[in-house]
Structure formats: C-alpha cells, structure tokens
C-alpha cells in the first residue's frame with residue numbers, strides 16, 4: 001500500500017518524479033492540486049524527506065489550509081512543519097526575518113487598499129496635485145500594475161514620457177518613500193521586497209539550501225515577481241514542480257503572465273512534462289461544453305480531457321426579462337433541487353462582478369434560502385473595525401503615521417485640525433514619526449493646553465498598550481483598549497448598535513483564535529488579518545448557498561453551479577475590447593463552467609439597470625452561443641425546435657436592432673455621440689464612448705476611469721477627437 005495508490009498512472013508519475021524540474025500542464029479537474037498534495041505526503045512518509053525541506057505555494061489561504069489538512073490526514077502532524085502558504089504569506093515570513101536588509105523593521109504593518117488610498121491622498125496634497133482630477137484608485141491600480149510587472153520607479157522613469165505618466169512617476173516615487181518611512185508594505189510590495197531580498201547572496205543561499213523541493217499550484221497565474229522569487233530559490237537544486245492550466249489564466253489584468261508556464265520547458269531544458277487528461281470532477285456534458293468553449297481561444301493549445309462520467313444533466317439556460325426576475329428564477333430552482341442535490345451547501349452562484357450579488361441576496365432572503373456572500377465589503381473594512389485595527393497597528397509599529405492620523409481623534413477627544421497641523425509641522429521639522437511628536441507635545445509651544453492634555457492622555461494609552469502587548473494576549477489588549485478609549489460608549493450614545501456588535505464580533509474572533517492556537521503575538525494577529533481573503537472562511541460543510549465572483553471560485557468545485565449574468569458587456573465584460581482581453585474573459589467562463597460537478601445552470605436577463613435607474617437591453621453572452629447546442633436545455637421563451645444557436649442569433653439581432661433604434665433616437669438630442677467615438681475632455685484628455693443611455697454618456701478616460709456625463713450638457717464638456 002502506498003499513498004500514491006490514490007493517484008492514476010500519470011498523476012503518480014508526477015508525484016514520483018522528485019528530482020529535477022517537473023511541469024504538470026493539465027485541464028480543470030484533472031487532479032493537479034490533488035497530485036501535488038499527494039506528492040508532498042509521499043515525500044515525507046515514503047521518501048524520508050524532511051518536511052522542513054519542502055516549500056509548497058498555493059494561490060489562496062484556503063487552498064493552503066486544505067492542502068495542509070489533506071497532507072495531515074495522510075502523514076500526521078509532521079504536516080505542520082512544511083512551508084505551505086501563499087506567495088504573500090511566504091514573503092511576509094521572510095521579511096520578518098530579513099526585512100532589515102531591505103530597509104524595514106521586523107514589526108512592519110501591512111496596508112490594505114483603504115490605507116493605500118490615504119497614502120496617495122496625502123501625497124497628492126503634498127505635491128499640490130489634489131486638484132488635478134487624478135483619482136486615487138486609478139493611480140493605485142496603475143502603480144500596482146507597474147509593480148506586478150516588475151517595473152520600479154527607476155525603470156519607469158525611462159518610460160514615462162507623456163504628461164500623465166510623469167505625474168504617476170512622481171507619485172510612485174513619493175509613495176514608495178512614504179511606505180518605507182511608515183514601516184509598512186502594501187500587498188505588491190511584499191512580493192517586490194521578497195524578491196529584492198533574494199539579491200542578497202547569503203540569504204539566497206540559505207533559502208536555496210533550506211527549500212530543496214518546491215511546488216507551485218496555479219502557476220499560470222504567477223506574475224513576474226513571483227516567477228523571479230521561485231526561479232531564484234529553485235536555481236540551485238532545480239527540484240521544482242509547477243502545475244497549472246494555461247486555459248485558466250485569469251489574472252492577466254493584474255499582471256499575471258501566462259508565459260511563465262508556457263516557457264517552463266525553455267527555462268528548464270530537462271523538464272519532465274506530464275499531461276493529465278482524465279477529468280474526475282464533471283459530467284461529460286459539462287466537460288464537453290467547457291472543451292468546446294475554450295477551443296475558441298486562439299491561444300488555447302487544445303485539450304483532450306475526458307471523463308468516465310458519461311452523460312449527465314443537460315445545462316439549463318434561462319432567459320429572464322429583468323435582472324430581478326433572474327434572481328427570482330434562481331431562488332425557485334434552488335428550492336426545487338435542494339433536497340435532490342444534498343442541501344444548500346452543494347450550490348454556488350458565480351457572477352462576474354460583486355455588484356450582482358445584491359439582487360440574489362434580496363431574493364434569497366425572501367425565499368428563506370440560507371446563503372453567504374464571499375467578497376464585497378469585508379468585515380475588516382468596516383469603519384469601526386478599521387479604527388480598532390489602526391490602534392493595534394500603532395501599538396505594533398509606532399512609525400505608522402497613517403494609522404495614528406486615522407484614530408488621533410477617534411473617539412472624539414478634542415484634538416482638532418489645528419493641533420494636528422502643528423504636530424505634523426513638528427514631525428517634519430524634527431524628522432520623527434508622529435508618535436514621537438505626540439510624546440514630545442510639551443516641546444510644541446503652539447499647541448493649546450487643552451489639546452496638550454488630550455494628547456498626553458492618548459500617549460499614555462498607547463504606552464500602556466505597548467507594554468501590555470509584550471506579555472498579554474490580544475484579547476486582553478483589546479479589552480484594555482476598549483476600556484481606556486471608551487470607544488464603545490460613543491457608539492452606544494449614538495445608537496450605533498451595529499458597530500458595537502461588530503467590535504464584539506472582532507473580540508470574540510480573537511478569543512476563538514487564541515483558544516485554538518494558544519498565544520498569538522500581536523504582529524502575527526495583524527498579519528493574519530491583513531492576509532485574510534474573501535474565501536478563507538468558506539466551510540464546505542456549512543449548509544448555505546455560496547455566492548462569489550468567478551475569480552474567487554478558482555480551484556474550487558461544487559456539485560451545482562449557477563453561472564448568472566451571462567450577457568454581453570457583463571460576461572464578457574468588454575472594457576477595452578482587445579482580443580486578448582476577450583480571451584481572458586473566455587478563460588474566466590471556462591473556469592466558471594468547470595467548477596460544476598453535476599449540474600450547471602446559466603442565466604441571463606434581457607434587461608438590466610446599469611447606469612442608475614435606466615434599463616438597458618441586453619444581448620446573451622457570445623459564450624452561450626459557443627457551447628454545443630445539444631448540451632443545452634433552453635428554458636427560453638424564444639426557444640423553438642431549431643436549437644439554441646438560431647434563437648440566440650435571433651434574440652441577439654432583435655435586441656441589437658432595438659438598441660440601434662434607441663441609439664439613433666438618442667443621437668438626436670445627445671450631440672452626436674456614438675459608442676466607440678473618441679472625445680476630448682479638457683481635464684481628462686482623450687476618452688472613448690462606452691455607452692449611451694437616454695440621459696447619460698458613459699466615457700472611459702485612460703488613467704481616470706469611467707466618467708458619466710448628462711447627455712444634455714455633454715457637448716459643453718466634450719469635443720470630438
């Protein structure tokens with residue numbers, strides 16, 4: 001009996017080939033993740049390889065947790081010694097140890113997008129650009145993209161020749177400086193600096209000697225920095241096993257580079273390449289549908305995935321009149337099938353954008369269907385929770401000015417704008433963190449006695465918390481924090497019960513965590529929160545319907561999938577219309593379809609409110625038309641015996657005709673704009689018309705995002721390009 005008995009021949013071969021580079025390139029549901037999980041167990045249990053020698057990188061915390069549990073069930077508690085984590089968690093671990101080499105203290109904080117926005121805003125102010133019409137979120141996504149592609153300020157300087165890029169460059173430089181000054185990393189920087197660490201020969205050698213066997217799941221979605229990190233550490237032993245599926249690369253928009261997996265054989269000439277062709281997940285109906293769909297991608301190399309699960313339920317396609325009716329239909333179907341499919345827990349709703357969740361939520365509440373949404377605004381993003389976390393951030397890292405600024409007057413303690421301005425001036429003059437300016441408030445003569453007392457009180461709270469944090473649990477820390485700041489009293493006074501409840505929930509969560517894991521240091525706790533992701537708390541056994549974006553469903557599987565909102569301009573969502581982007585959307589659809597084990601439902605609506613209240617006529621997604629007709633069971637009103645495709649074309653052309661008619665009608669009073677036209681705006685520069693509504697023109701301006709103008713007055717702002 002071997003652990004590897006649980007694998008088929010090809011999988012087994014991949015799990016047994018331990019020396020040298022191995023590439024497992026295979027389609028969805030073929031057991032890639034299972035293979036590396038078993039491979040790890042086999043190494044430890046049957047090959048006597050020390051668990052400390054192994055580095056396994058997964059795409060999400062959830063995947064890491066699952067892999068660890070799986071390995072544990074196969075080998076026992078040795079699994080705890082293996083480094084199984086996401087790239088980010090691995091990076092943080094290294095930076096805690098070696099951060100000094102890249103200019104960081106080990107107690108660094110991790111900034112989320114809200115923190116990042118605050119940093120950007122303060123820089124815009126500092127550079128006198130806050131009236132330039134630049135959107136912090138647009139700047140941030142540009143900077144992150146540059147980082148993910150490995151382009152740092154020095155390199156960007158050479159590329160930044162136009163007006164807009166030059167502005168971005170100056171913000172980028174200041175931004176990096178600010179993060180370092182506050183001893184904080186943003187998400188991308190965790191990887192960027194981890195990679196930089198590895199330029200230190202001594203450190204690199206240490207890591208190369210330690211991690212003799214490396215495995216990476218979902219390799220098709222690694223970016224350049226992640227690629228570099230792995231390549232460097234693996235360079236000595238070259239025992240690198242990567243698994244992935246080029247047809248599931250869905251993070252190109254965020255800098256993932258599909259070439260990393262496609263060039264593996266070039267990078268490692270002696271690589272063993274293994275293809276897995278048997279799909280264990282889905283019925284033949286679902287699998288053949290996915291195969292047919294992905295064939296439409298030029299870049300797809302074609303797959304011979306097969307399954308012995310012959311036949312299966314046809315894919316149900318449903319056309320709703322409105323988006324609300326779509327949600328209603330889904331609730332109805334769920335009620336019909338829930339008992340047959342083994343409960344709500346076996347059902348997932350996948351959509352293209354988080355915004356679509358609202359209607360489903362409403363309809364599930366009405367229908368009394370238990371559900372949980374993964375993604376959207378997260379618990380830790382709530383104001384009151386962020387406030388508490390900001391206090392803890394300061395306790396953990398007193399250089400963190402942004403966290404201090406956030407809570408300096410929360411709850412209100414009489415510290416006003418003027419006082420803050422004087423503290424900031426002192427901070428700048430003396431070149432110290434804000435924390436020390438507060439400590440030395442007696443030296444700032446311009447601060448009023450009243451404000452001075454308040455600041456001293458705040459400082460003493462911090463002093464006590466910092467002392468406590470060295471020996472007490474995080475729960476104790478929170479209790480003292482609540483008691484000393486009286487933050488709950490303010491909420492209670494204002495009848496903000498929800499906030500009070502949330503803070504208690506936070507506290508209970510910490511207590512649970514401590515019960516499970518014993519003592520947890522403050523730094524570890526904060527890291528845990530910062531790296532937590534949407535799908536972390538998904539428990540397969542809890543009996544509720546799970547709702548999430550297709551992106552978040554990556555690597556997961558469910559007996560029943562509802563793929564909703566299958567409409568042109570939503571899925572595929574065509575932002576800029578390039579062929580490459582369309583192919584990424586198709587890969588996303590392939591991911592959605594292949595999450596389903598037994599049943600797949602596809603729904604779309606003929607109308608959907610997009611801009612504010614107005615309803616837009618919709619066209620069914622081209623992806624439906626690319627699926628084999630014989631696999632689809634149309635519940636469409638327009639269906640007849642000729643099969644789906646004909647109808648799809650008919651419906652589409654009918655809708656298109658309507659849209660054209662509407663467009664023409666609108667053209668009269670909207671000043672002659674048509675979708676696809678280029679226009680010029682004084683402030684935002686050149687933009688492209690994306691959509692026209694009865695009363696709005698929707699225009700995309702590179703660098704500024706989407707802007708909407710009332711049609712009646714649009715011509716005042718815009719001229720034709």
Ligand SMILES: Nc1ncnc2c1ncn2[C@@H]1O[C@H](COP(=O)(O)OP(=O)(O)OP(=O)(O)O)[C@@H](O)[C@H]1O
Nearest residue numbers: 006007008027028029030031032033034280281555
């Ligand atoms: N040899 C096997 N015997 C039994 N079940 C298997 C085997 N290989 C895979 N499976 C099962 O098939 C399903 C899909 O496997 P897995 O999630 O590892 O596939 P994957 O290739 O990683 O999929 P994805 O591309 O979606 O990440 C799982 O439920 C897994 O347990």
Ligand SMILES: [Mg+2]
Nearest residue numbers: 032033034555
């Ligand atoms: Mg997988």
